[in-house]
Amino acid sequence: MKKTIYFDNAATTPLDKDVLDSMIPHLTENFGNASSIHSVGRKAKSAIEMARKKVASLLNTSPAEIFFTSGGTEADNAILKGAIQSKGIKTVITSKVEHHAVIHPLEALEKEGKIELIFLSLDSKGNPSLTELETLLGQKENILVSLMHGNNEIGNILDLHKVGELCSQHNALFHSDTVQTVAKLPIDLLNTPIDFITGAAHKFYGPKGVGFMYLKAGSGIKPYIEGGAQERNMRGGTENIAGAVGLATALEIAISQQNERKDYILDLKKYFITAIQNAIPGVQFNGASGDVENSMFHVVNVCFPAHPDNQMLLFSLDIEGICVSGGSACSSGTDIGSHVLAQLNIPEEHANIRFSFSYKNTKEEIDTVIAALQKILK
Structure with missing residues (x-):
């Protein structure tokens, strides 16, 4: 039988053993619901908040700006739909080489008549035109820009600082799908002009089914999933404690x-x-x-x-x-x-x-x- 050679690590990565070890206690003895006020619930709550603090520290931001999700797709949807609903966004500027987690919800919102959707021109390598972006930012109002940091298919890298500065100069919100770059490239949120990023643990040797979104303080986005007060009223539903712990551990190992x-x-x-x-x-x-x-x-x-x-x-x-x-x-x-x-x-x-x-x-x-x-x- 042939030995399997796995060269598809942009799709998903194997779970690090140390990450699995960090998760096991929260799948066995620490099984509490973090919303419960008794000691077992408080222990679970403590675990997820420690994970949040770790993620925030590694990305140089505040724990209050980190929200756990089921993955990158949910995080992108929550940000895009939340910003358009809550911030009066009328125009979204993106590109046709974004992940479907960005393109599909935006096309649905355009079809519903909620936004004007503009796709930037691309050069021969698939890079979006930042010259065109600057022109559009000067012509439109109530804008959200969504451009991915690292392309999952062709490996192109976006200059987050350059795009962020352009958006800041024109009072536009800036979201970047950073699922392929979190833990691989340095990301310093305190010193990057950006409003929203997303991540998924399974891209950096963590578990599947858990991700996070960064919402810059004051973003004012309304909840995407309602039904509970979890994640500081931003995402209803019982928290995935083991997943959050695994994500934080994987991020810590990968960045170290x-x-x-x-x-x-x-x-x-x-x-x-x-x-x-x-x-x-x-x-x-x-x-x-x-x-x-x-x-x-x-x-x-x-x-x-x-x-x-x-x-x-x-x-x-x-x-x-x-x-x-x-x-x-x-x-x-x-x-x-x-x-x-x-x-x-x-x-x-x-x-x-x-x-x-x-x-x-x-x-x-x-x-x-x-x-x-x-x-x-x-």
């Missing part, structure tokens, strides 16, 4: 090892890019992902030249025990393809595969993957 992990994974990425260029002539890299110094260090999105077996490439790799993500820029039948790659005008006959690495991967695994690709595409 941030530089070491980045250096190790970036070295893997460089090794992979050189190896695949040497092994398969004509490969290219989608978006900014091939620019090792100016893209997410764990993501490489490869565009393979035309080949009769391209349509089966993802499945052929899976048969070899290699886990990666694929996407075509076309839309045929039930294969909708990647909405991100669709913006890059990639010829339909090309195969596109995202490889995303973790600190648990090795160069030996890369060698195995390259050999498998050569066999499949011979």
